[in-house]
Amino acid sequence: MSFIDIKNLNKYYSEGRNSFRALKDIDLQIEKGELLSVEGRSGAGKSTLLNIIGCIDSFDSGEYMLDGENIGRMSESKLASVRNSKIGYVFQDFCLVNHQSVLFNAMLPLFFNKTPYSAMKKLGMQALDKVGIADQAHKKANQLSGGQRQRVAVARAIVNSPSLILADEPTGALDSATSAQIMELLTSLNREGTTMIIVTHDKAVSDYCTRHIEIKDGVLSCLPQKSKDDAF
């Protein structure tokens, strides 16, 4: 069985009396160690799919197996433990705790698995160092620029060494040089075995990925493999 195995999945949002079908009969298999891009226009359903894969949103029908576990049938507490032990998430709008320090934000996932404070601090600083922002550790998150906040969001996603990293436009607020640095970091984690799914509109980011899917009005399709010849 694949690391991620999604079959016939549907997601509806209620809109007053009506409901809106945001994801339509999604089938998707992802193997351990893949580096996948999710592309498509605004409103297509990319974040909705990523949130479901990240176990932070529910779905209405179909099946989702993650690493052999049936996510659709899991209790809320078991889901929380899966999120905490396996998944690192870079949110589209960062979702930082603004009035807390950069270090606090980077350490946040570790509060939930009872890591001793000294170890939390060490891991938090290591993650901040990896994204090149350790010197800002004691600033409040709301004192940072957009690009710096984005790096904190990446640090928080990698701090507990997850086996799956989900990143929703992880370079959306960055200039191209910083964006390349973040992608180098994410791809180096991928080479070490971390499975990675990246939502992006940016061709430069997509080019780092080895498989590409597209969502159009809630329907998933596979994009052709890019070959090196495409550049000519």
Ligand SMILES: Nc1ncnc2c1ncn2[C@@H]1O[C@H](COP(=O)(O)OP(=O)(O)OP(=O)(O)O)[C@@H](O)[C@H]1O
């Ligand atoms: N909580 C919600 N309640 C109702 N509708 C929602 C909700 N979240 C998303 N939607 C709708 O579902 C559709 C897909 O939204 P989603 O956020 O997944 O798009 P997206 O592909 O990530 O877009 P973007 O590139 O702009 O981030 C949109 O039409 C959106 O309006």
Ligand SMILES: [Mg+2]
């Ligand atoms: Mg989105």
